[in-house]
Amino acid sequence: MISAEFDYARPTSVGEAVTALGDAGEDAKLMAGGQSLIPILRLRLAYPSTVVDVSRVAEMRGVRDDGNAIVIGAMTTHDEILRDALVKEHAPLIVQATHTVADPQVRHRGTFGGALAHADPAGDLGAVALTLGCEFVAHGSAGERRIAAADFFQDYLTTALTPDEVLTAIRVPKLGAGWSSHYEKFNRVAQAWSIVAVAALVRRENGSIAEARIGLTNMGSTPLRASAVESALAGADASEQGIGAAAEHAAEATSAPSDLSGKADYREHLARVLTKRAVLTAAGS
Template sequence: MIPAQFDYVRPESLADACRELASDEDAKALAGGQSLLPLLRLRLAYPSKLVDLGRLPGLSGVHDRGDHVFIGALTTHDEVMRAPVVTSGAPLVALATATVADPAIRHRGTFGGSLAHADPAGDLPAAILALDGVIVAASAQGEREIPAAEFFVDYLETSLRAGEILVGVKIPKLGEGWGFHYEKFHRTAQSWAIVGVAAAVRRSNGAIAEARIALTNMGPTPVRARATETALQGVELGDQVRQACEEAAAGASPPADLHAQPDYRRHLARVLTHRAVRTAAGSP
């Protein structure tokens, strides 16, 4: 299908890009285009203007900033998953990014674009939520930081304001003693997750001291499995872990579609969370 008519601009500076977006409430930012272009072709999106961010300087690259890793918005998925700074400082992000679509899309799609698209079936939002990441947005008024828990508002909707551009993501380093895993159930290697689980687990004296778990495609936004996180505290690996993971879907509102019904997704959430927690904790 042919997209509806729209204007196209390619600003040379971040300030110009923010002005272009602020001048038209129906304008859309274009980064890698791997999420937006299919929506345009299917006429599920009708922007009056596309603001191409591809030439903006300083929005790509991965940086070690001491207590956190900073990932520029225009950094491609392939660059993120291969960056030593990410694999050492934020390994859960590398694990989740490696499952995004296929190599062709990972070489073109951008890290910031995926988060701004805010598809709850996407792999990155859950990983950023589990790690308490912080989204950095810029506008004509300057920069502001948005905690991941406040960034994802609804299906394909974020808390970015008119004229704001996602410029990067700050991911805290969790330090020693943590293990990580991203478990994903999908129909084919390139498809969206039917359910995914991002897990970070810290063990101490043979027991789980702390866990952070977020779920993919279990609601209109990524979902933090708070009940299971609480139930896992102080638990030794074994049947108690499985029992704690039975609460993984508590409070979630999984969708119904051609691929799965809500009850099946709740079942997957319990099973996949158990697998992800055990793997992150270093248990076979």
């Protein structure tokens, strides 16, 4: 299909992008890599008056060290993420999840910030950002503001960004020593969206799990933290039995969807199974 008619702007700075959004009004759309937006436009599921293409905004690309965090530009592609030494060193969970995103063609065009701002609950990076405690940097007509990952995802395809704001970067806190991670994903075919996936961060001390963070993909209208599992894992024995018992809480306080890929009770089962696998792998058990 062919998209409906729209105006097109291609700014070269964040300031120009904010101005273009403000001039266009509330029904404008930002385009980063375009891997999510273009199919939606072609299917006429969106009718923006203006598409603001930020692919030429160089200041929104790259990864840099900022003391206790690394800062990932929103326009950094998935492929660049996979090859970046800082991300590999300080946020291997992002690398593990990004490896599962679509296929090489999409990873070369799709962007880290674009995927997060799209806020599809089946997308792999939202739960990872939530688990890592990332902070989202946005620029709008009122200036810069930072949004905690826990506040960023508000509903299906809905974020805390205002219509005139551009997500410019994501701040990823550096984990201290002793943390390990794993991303466990279940999908029907290669390159497909997650039916369910689990992001696990584990810190061990003296053979036990001192602390754990668990993020769930596609178990609600937004990414979720499995807080009941995290509580059960604190101080638990890092054995298959101990981790398995904690993983039984994975579906608590979730609202898994039912669709053609699986019903809610099936996703709840997957959440428990995948949480056990993810934590076992992360804990090295």
